[in-house]
Amino acid sequence: MPPRLPVLSVMRMRGPEINITPLERGGRIVLGAAAAITGVLMLASASGALAVVLLALLALAGLDLVVTGARGHRPAVRQARPRPALTQEARMSQLQTPQSDQHARRGGHIGHGLLMLVCCIPILVIAIVLVATGVASASFLFAAIACTVMMGMMMAMMMGGMSRGRK
Numbered sequence: 264m265p266p267r268l269p270v271l272s273v274m275r276m277r278g279p280e281i282n283i284t285p286l287e288r289g290g291r292i293v294l295g296a297a298a299a300i301t302g303v304l305m306l307a308s309a310s311g312a313l314a315v316v317l318l319a320l321l322a323l324a325g326l327d328l329v330v331t332g333a334r335g336h337r338p339a340v341r342q343a344r345p346r347p348a349l350t351q352e353a354r355m356s357q358l359q360t361p362q363s364d365q366h367a368r369r370g371g372h373i374g375h376g377l378l379m380l381v382c383c384i385p386i387l388v389i390a391i392v393l394v395a396t397g398v399a400s401a402s403f404l405f406a407a408i409a410c411t412v413m414m415g416m417m418m419a420m421m422m423g424g425m426s427r428g429r430k
Contacts, residue, residue: 281335288332295328305398314398317389379418383411 283291302322309315331337390407393399 283331283335283337288335291328291332295325295330295332298322298325299329300325309398311396311398313392314396317393318398380411380415383414387411 299322302318302320302325306315306318306322309318387407390399390404394401394404
């Protein structure tokens with residue numbers, strides 16, 4: 264009887280776990296494709312070095328959105344989730360300490376909301392530079408301003424929910 268050869272099992276490569284919703288996946292693909300196509304088309308007619316760099320970044324950011332949408336995986340989501348042991352602990356936001364009371368008297372999370380709005384300044388600066396150099400139309404500046412306004416509204420709604428949750 265001839266010796267038996269070991270049976271090789273077919274190994275199936277597993278991709279990363281899908282950790283974003285189907286709606287977000289679709290949105291990432293559509294918006295990412297729009298950003299990538301817009302960046303590439305505008306890059307063809309860009310003249311200044313700054314415009315070329317900014318449009319290349321727009322195209323690359325769009326490509327990143329398409330890839331993460333198609334794969335359905337955002338690596339940062341796993342790190343952002345709390346460890347199981349942390350979910351068993353008391354919620355930090357429910358603790359009443361002299362420091363949290365003092366924080367509430369000084370305005371609570373308003374400083375955090377303003378910091379988030381300050382993070383919109385680079386987007387506005389990029390939009391102003393692109394419009395001033397003639398690379399983008401004024402509607403691009405309108406979109407950047409609308410983004411900042413939406414961020415402010417979102418932060419105001421979130422802070423309103425936080426204040427209602429306190430005793």
